Amino acid sequence: MTALNINMGKKPVRVAIVPCNGEELCEGTVTRFATRKVLEELRPGQTVTMCMPLFTVGDEKQRTFTHRIATVTLDGCDKKCCTTSAAQQQGRPIHPLVVSEILARQGAKLSGDPQHLSAADHKLVDLVAEEVAAKVDSIIAEIHQKEN
Amino acid sequence: MLQKVMILPCSGIGKPTGEIGRQAAYRAVRQLRPDKTGITCLARLVIDDPETIDLIRANYVITLDGCPDDCARKNVERFGKMVDCPIHVADLLEQHPDLHPLGILNLGEDGLKLVELMADHVAARVDEFTGEEG
Numbered sequence: 001m002t003a004l005n006i007n008m009g010k011k012p013v014r015v016a017i018v019p020c021n022g023e024e025l026c027e028g029t030v031t032r033f034a035t036r037k038v039l040e041e042l043r044p045g046q047t048v049t050m051c052m053p054l055f056t057v058g059d060e061k062q063r064t065f066t067h068r069i070a071t072v073t074l075d076g077c078d079k080k081c082c083t084t085s086a087a088q089q090q091g092r093p094i095h096p097l098v099v100s101e102i103l104a105r106q107g108a109k110l111s112g113d114p115q116h117l118s119a120a121d122h123k124l125v126d127l128v129a130e131e132v133a134a135k136v137d138s139i140i141a142e143i144h145q146k147e148n
Numbered sequence: 149m150l151q152k153v154m155i156l157p158c159s160g161i162g163k164p165t166g167e168i169g170r171q172a173a174y175r176a177v178r179q180l181r182p183d184k185t186g187i188t189c190l191a192r193l194v195i196d197d198p199e200t201i202d203l204i205r206a207n208y209v210i211t212l213d214g215c216p217d218d219c220a221r222k223n224v225e226r227f228g229k230m231v232d233c234p235i236h237v238a239d240l241l242e243q244h245p246d247l248h249p250l251g252i253l254n255l256g257e258d259g260l261k262l263v264e265l266m267a268d269h270v271a272a273r274v275d276e277f278t279g280e281e282g
Contacts, residue, residue, distance in 0.1 A: 023188065051217075053191070058219075115175075
């Protein structure tokens, strides 16, 4: 007889992805598209997001919406605004990723236009999204390992 | 005297109104009023970046917020700078109930029409502050 593996009463583990959304740079636009791709296509049900400016001006519930869950901060550039802001939320486990660093490792370059991503830019969105999804997987695996 | 008009969308990632505000800001700054306007990352205000704080204090500011949380306006006003023209993108959608954005980032034809309308509205406000058209 085969044993059924039923998740009794346990809440599913979720990971927050918070992009910087930087308006000045193409990399900022990439953080938006990559985040939505992970949320909607690559890891639906396992990921949530929040608007980064709520870290400073949201009410307590909004600011602590992802407070206790692991958070991938997705910054566009080395200024790392999102990571810096998330780090000010005490108790939040942060896993920083930076688009410019991911692309530099791959030797890839964006068009530089933050208003309209080109077809080539969208391929790099996919690349960044895959890296974010892999980070989500490793965080969830680590959490499950600690629970067992 | 204030110099340019800084256009700050809200960085919203959960609703089409965030993307409409963002695209309207780009259109106003890059296509419609490039000599009179500028855009900067709202995230820099969130981390209290001194250069960005100086920038908003030295210029007129128009904010484009996608929801009632008003993240853009509130992040500007944290530094004692009153926003010269706070705009709610949702008001535009109410005025045009026939136009339905397709998705959150992929706005579709209707969403892009809303972007154009919002950008024109922003450009008109810019002209009011700078005292000239175009």
